[in-house]
Amino acid sequence: MADKGPSVLDDVLLQPYWDAATKGKLLLKHCTACGKNHYYPRPICPHCFSDKTEWLETKGEGTIYSWSVERRANPPYSIAYVTLPEGVTILSSIVDCDLNKLAIGQKVKLGFTEHDGKPAPVFRPA
Amino acid sequence: MTIKGKAYIAGIYEHPTRKADGISLARIHAEVAKGALEDAGLSHKDVDGYFVAGDSPGLGPLNMAEYLGLKPKHIDSTDTGGSSYQIHAAHAAEAIALGKCKVALVTLAGKPRTGGGQPGGGRRPVDPPDYPFEAPYKGTVLNLYAMCAQRHMHEFGTTSEQLAWIKVAASTHAQHNPHAMLRDVVTVEEVVNSPVVADPLHRLDCCVISDGGGAFVMVAPEIAKSLKRPLVRVIGTGEAIKHVNGGQVDLTYSGARASGPIAFAEAGVKPSDIKYASIYDSFTITVLMQIEDLGFCEKGKGGAFVSDGNLIAGTGKLPFNTDGGGLCNNHPGNRGGMTKILEAVRQLRGEAHPAVQVKNCDLALAHGTGGSLGTRHGSGTIIMERA
Numbered sequence: 001m002a003d004k005g006p007s008v009l010d011d012v013l014l015q016p017y018w019d020a021a022t023k024g025k026l027l028l029k030h031c032t033a034c035g036k037n038h039y040y041p042r043p044i045c046p047h048c049f050s051d052k053t054e055w056l057e058t059k060g061e062g063t064i065y066s067w068s069v070e071r072r073a074n075p076p077y078s079i080a081y082v083t084l085p086e087g088v089t090i091l092s093s094i095v096d097c098d099l100n101k102l103a104i105g106q107k108v109k110l111g112f113t114e115h116d117g118k119p120a121p122v123f124r125p126a
Numbered sequence: 127m128t129i130k131g132k133a134y135i136a137g138i139y140e141h142p143t144r145k146a147d148g149i150s151l152a153r154i155h156a157e158v159a160k161g162a163l164e165d166a167g168l169s170h171k172d173v174d175g176y177f178v179a180g181d182s183p184g185l186g187p188l189n190m191a192e193y194l195g196l197k198p199k200h201i202d203s204t205d206t207g208g209s210s211y212q213i214h215a216a217h218a219a220e221a222i223a224l225g226k227c228k229v230a231l232v233t234l235a236g237k238p239r240t241g242g243g244q245p246g247g248g249r250r251p252v253d254p255p256d257y258p259f260e261a262p263y264k265g266t267v268l269n270l271y272a273m274c275a276q277r278h279m280h281e282f283g284t285t286s287e288q289l290a291w292i293k294v295a296a297s298t299h300a301q302h303n304p305h306a307m308l309r310d311v312v313t314v315e316e317v318v319n320s321p322v323v324a325d326p327l328h329r330l331d332c333c334v335i336s337d338g339g340g341a342f343v344m345v346a347p348e349i350a351k352s353l354k355r356p357l358v359r360v361i362g363t364g365e366a367i368k369h370v371n372g373g374q375v376d377l378t379y380s381g382a383r384a385s386g387p388i389a390f391a392e393a394g395v396k397p398s399d400i401k402y403a404s405i406y407d408s409f410t411i412t413v414l415m416q417i418e419d420l421g422f423c424e425k426g427k428g429g430a431f432v433s434d435g436n437l438i439a440g441t442g443k444l445p446f447n448t449d450g451g452g453l454c455n456n457h458p459g460n461r462g463g464m465t466k467i468l469e470a471v472r473q474l475r476g477e478a479h480p481a482v483q484v485k486n487c488d489l490a491l492a493h494g495t496g497g498s499l500g501t502r503h504g505s506g507t508i509i510m511e512r513a
Contacts, residue, residue, distance in 0.1 A: 068327075091370075
């Protein structure tokens, strides 16, 4: 963004997510009222609307739920939904791999890349 | 209370342009408004309800109402992308049923090919809350829909050849439409041999990108009956939003699973009663999933259902998108819901091209999906009958 002023997306309650990501850790939100996890993280649980949500560190493992490769891009890149053992499926990308060998059900592990100066979780073949 | 028979579509117009060089977005809105009102036999002074989505240049309906010289007493600028027009049809019918307005005008215009004020084309002034968590992965309309196809193939054994049949049917219809961008009839082999653009979708699994627009006029029953056009009335509507639900992702179904049953229940008809269906066709997979979700076949059996020409008028059980649809005709402003309604009205009036006109077409459905099938989208289902 050309404008580097405060973003409407900035929220102090999300700062622990970004701090953890900077250290290579991916956090989800866990709701102590309904017991469910959610992602992307929100202060109020989208499943039960309780504000009793807390951070949960993921194991950094996942399984490809679905994927595609944008072939017209130069270079082509992957996009994927990855299901985590913590019970959520997140939008991400599979990197450092042969894009012709991606498959649903493939085991992947967490890594990080950078986007707009912020850490972004991605996955590599396990 | 039901919407059944409380509002009629009295006028329709589809802009003939597919590449609007030198034509402003506002002028396209005005030309389609004029066309639809003239088709109905009404004047713009009769309009007391105005509906326009995010393709309107300006703040909601304000600037376009001024440009068109309208003084509406009922307005709605709900925006769910390409399905906005199904939602507007539903809301217009509701407003008319409640007496809030009697002549509702709904317009669409878009210029994705020639540029010049394509709203929603760039970054929005306020980014959505999912943005920091999704933007890094460069999701496009194409690759997000492709992930739905990938998962559908994995769970149900759907094949590229089955998806290709949807394009074959659309192209078979488009050959009769002189305005269609792609008029050559294609084969399954040509579709699956076209380049893969986002696995598993091929170039010919995609819709066209076109400029253009369309409009319809919905009116109260007493007004419809005073006009000289065939009587087409709304009998059921349904709407829904489907999203990724906090990470509980299931890409195998669309919002049609929710909006369809609401519309069918209100209309008091079932999927097998429908004579003609306009089904949103941004991609072949979009059609396949909506056909399943609307109940035209069992979930997972869409591939078999669409094969062997079953969507082709005259031979198939479910004639669809007889104008060539978004896959071959046009997709004005990347918003295909309007043209879905227009072709359904033509079919009910008996005004479709004779080569694709469904015999005794007295019950039709027009369904839209707007946004992204792979993340969040709005679904709208409209069921109409010839009175």
